[in-house]
Amino acid sequence: MATPGRALPQPTPETQHFWDGTKANELLLQRCDDCSKVYFPPRPFCPACASRKVSVTKASGKAILYSYVIHHRPAPGFTPPYAIAVVELAEGPRMMTNIVECEQTPEALQLDMPVEVVFEPQTDTITLPLFRPAATAKG
């Protein structure tokens, strides 16, 4: 799914590590060294306890499909209908994404189905984390 024209992120100092990670095919979260909270989106302190002692941790890339809509209107870089999804990572945090390698239908997109991260380069610097049905879930 080459997707020229879609909106692309511009990293900030607080998020650069995440986008460096996706470029290297790694999904990076952060974990609090004080209270062990794993969180997303990136910030240089823990949203649970405000500790600045946090570490970057590599996620498994495993998730479940948590909720979504199937958008039927035109959007730059997309061919409708396409799903705009939220997945819940095995580590806990949720993130917005697209579900690829899958029919974009209510029948194919079942809530709680296992999905796994796949990295799609968009430019020399930006790679987006998308998700596809997990290997074990493919018919």
Added chain:
Amino acid sequence: MPHNTVAVVGAAETTKMGVITDLSQIGLHADAALNAMADCGLKPSDIDGIACANETPVQLAHYLGITPTWIDGTAVGGCSFMIHVRHAAAAIEAGLAKTILVTHGESGKSRIGNPMRSVHPQSLNGQFEQPFGPMGPPSMFTIPVLRYMKTYGVTEEQIAQVAVVQREWASKNPRATFRNLITTDDVLNSRMIAWPFRLLMCCLVTDGGGALILTSADRAKDFPTKPVYILGTGESAETPMISQMEDFTSSRAFRVAGPTAFKEAGITHEDVDHLMIYDAFAHLPIYGLEDLGFLPKGEAAAFIAGRNTAPGGSLPLNTNGGGLSYMHSGMYGMYALQESVRQMRGIAPAQIPGAKISVCHGVGGMFAASGTVIFSNQAP
């Protein structure tokens, strides 16, 4: 200290509603503000406090000729006006101002003097949501709903019923944009926007505005209008990112703002005669009824489908037709407040006979913020 000493004495919407091509956005503000001042016999020189959201209070104070001792530019989306009322009530009680104008105008359809804003690619939304193809509220505000439907076994037909019932209310309102009655099939067969949401489950896009004037309850007796007292208010915020809501079946901001207002008002749910829940999309009254404590989780869709909020039902809800059928310029909260005030004055097109307490609940952004105001026509 309970907000039991402040009242709305002036209230009006813009002269026209719908598609307004002869006024810019600030002109819609001014039209509404002048109408509200005329409603209660005041001039700009009588106003010493001003609040607005999509224009700055500096612009409106200058444009209208007001010299304020108190300004509030809280802009957290469509519930900003509920929060303005809350802040204004506190300011009047604290003596920071005596007569406060809360004003709104929005060229949401014609977009005159209201440029389209884009999501900045360095913002959290711009980095972690926008790349995945959302195109504004219809494809974002709706994302949590499948999770709600699976959790509670709610059907698309039940969500469609919200729009059907609200159209019944709109049919009684001459100023409503859409007044023809619709069926569940009409909703389910309307154009697919973002499955499971069809066109008729989504709000209108119109132009309009509204304004409120608040003062102390003591002074309210000197005005020609019937005072509408503020019994209680609440506000809160959760997240600017729909993907980061704590619970996709419930709004934390609703669960803070609503009960705060009820506690301050000292009322129970059984005391409520009339209810407004900001309905940018058909699922919002469902979330609102539950998060405000009117119903246990998972029961609101069946409650609405069972006609309990319809004309003749026990809990009249969104009696102007709501954002789904009355009007929705983008930030709808002001129009919900106007309907609550009309109901408390006894002049609403679909008047609830004998209504004494009205709860008006707003959402800002996409479950990002919330504000609640509880009104009464009985002096506290």
